[in-house]
Amino acid sequence: MKLSELTVKSYRNLEDNKFEFSSGINYIYGNNAQGKTNLLEAIWMLTGTRSFRGSKDFQLIKFNKECASLTGNSMLEGRSQEIKINFALGKRKIFLNGVAKKSLSEIVGKFRAVLFSPVHLSLVKDGPENRRKFLDAAICQLKPVYTRTIIEYNQTLKHRNALLKSILKNHKNSYFLDVWNQKLTELGVEVVKFRMDYLSQFIQNLKQIYSEISGTQERLNLSYVSTIKKNDLNLCSEKEIESNFLNSLKNNELSDIKSGSTSVGPHKDELDIILNEKSLRNFGSQGQQRSAVLAMKLAEVAVIENKIQDSPVILLDDVMSELDENRKEYLVSKLKNRQAFITGCDNNLSKSVDKIFKFKIFNGKLVNKQFN
Ligand SMILES: Nc1ncnc2c1ncn2[C@@H]1O[C@H](COP(=O)(O)OP(=O)(O)O)[C@@H](O)[C@H]1O
Ligand SMILES: [Mg+2]
Incomplete structure (x- = not known):
């Protein structure tokens, strides 16, 4: 390019x-x-x-x-x-x-294009939203169809949240939630699949690049913490993820109605950045955080190159x-x-x-x- x-x-x-x-x-x-x-x-x-x-x-x-x-x-x-x-x-x-x-x-x-600027330090320092955005944006450039998946997922989430609010306010029947639960689950599984596929290559590159940058024995790792299932999602079949997601939505329905928002799903999942088994965000030095962000950006480049040879x-x-x-x-x-x-x-x-x-x-x- x-x-x-x-x-x-x-x-x-x-x-x-x-x-x-x-x-x-x-x-x-x-x-x-x-x-x-x-x-x-x-x-x-x-x-x-x-x-x-x-x-x-x-x-x-x-x-x-x-x-x-x-x-x-x-x-x-x-x-x-x-x-x-x-x-x-x-x-x-x-x-x-x-x-x-x-x-x-x-x-x-x-x-x-892959962009790296000082604001990217927020990837480590800030809350999970920035990391999800980073991940989703990286996938979108690589697999443009994912853009649609994410848009549809967010639209469905909006519909579900609107219905949750109206159930509380207008005492509407929660029966209609099932329709949105189903749709959100189907799209959510797609989102998770894209993310898992991307991360498997990304993490491999990230580890390697970080060790080259730091020149030490320090080990950087990244783990996807799902709100759907606590275990390793990589080990789950699509069906399992789907049924877990649906069950989680059901189990949290009452509290979701109270808060007017959906508490589980890929929109709440987290990416933990871990250095030597400890949270980089909480324990890393400024220098280590900088190196990690640089490594993340270069890993983004590497994944694109592996997947499309450009x-x-x-x-x-x-x-x-x-x-x-x-x-x-x-x-x-x-x-x-x-x-x-x-x-x-x-x-x-x-x-x-x-x-x-x-x-x-x-x-x-x-x-x-x-x-x-
Ligand atoms: N829409 C705009 N029209 C004209 N000038 C703008 C506009 N948006 C930003 N600027 C100006 O651009 C300048 C900042 O440019 P920027 O590229 O951020 O600078 P730097 O060279 O430091 O990277 C500021 O002077 C700002 O006022
Ligand atoms: Mg500038």
Whole structure:
């Protein structure tokens, strides 16, 4: 996967421009608040997923403008393709090779990227929601059909929760819950299957990469803690997961009605990150947490490469300055033969990189471009 060109129009503070990128390392540098992250975010938007800053479309359009557009030309499996996204207030238009698509989800999987930024430390530090999002987003890029599964699961969950509330408020008959229980179970099993399949490869890569980064005997592991079944889900058949989920829904029905929300299911499952048998979140040092997040990101890259024999584009926003020399070098070594976009403040990226395209951004404008 290589992004050769990106045309931006009225996107954030970026001046209208057509960027031509190298298929190796692209280093985007400049002072704070000049538009470096905006450029990375513009590239990320081509993946068809949400802005990694959680921004709404109106925030992406340049102040005082009515619409913005991004056009990316990339290579997918040896063929060139063009992804175009028009953002207008309240309306979005997406084109793949000139053909209009109904929603962004239709282009998921056409342009794959893995992003690593300092906000990803929250993957370890924050609650389970971020980790579930990380997992689901990683799977969506790899298996675009999963996007539909997740959307349908969440819609069904919403219906069930609405009914739970109305049972309590309007004394509605709980009989109708069975319909939603059934649907939620079927979709929930799908979600769990996708996650298990992904994790089996992900965890293997994660362990290996972490030990390479840390260079010590420390062992990083990850475990999927299900609200459906406490035992190892990998050992359960689909039927078992399904009946366990249905039973859990039934067993928790009364408390769910009281709280107006569904207490069990993949939307409540947790990913525990464990270092040497202890919770990394509770006991890990800052350095160990950083290494773990870096390992998670690189494992994400590795799984994509194993499954589709193509590298995702790697986006590193402001992470280089946060890493010590060893980890920086390790990361740079992993960028070989891959396309990367890296942002930073200094003019120089790292001693260990020789061929590099540099883009200097000042006030949203590309002011200097050089190759060395
Ligand atoms: N919709 C927008 N229109 C114009 N400018 C914007 C918009 N959204 C953000 N900005 C500006 O972009 C700048 C931040 O750019 P950013 O890429 O985050 O900087 P950095 O170079 O530090 O990564 C800020 O000055 C901010 O005001
Ligand atoms: Mg930035």
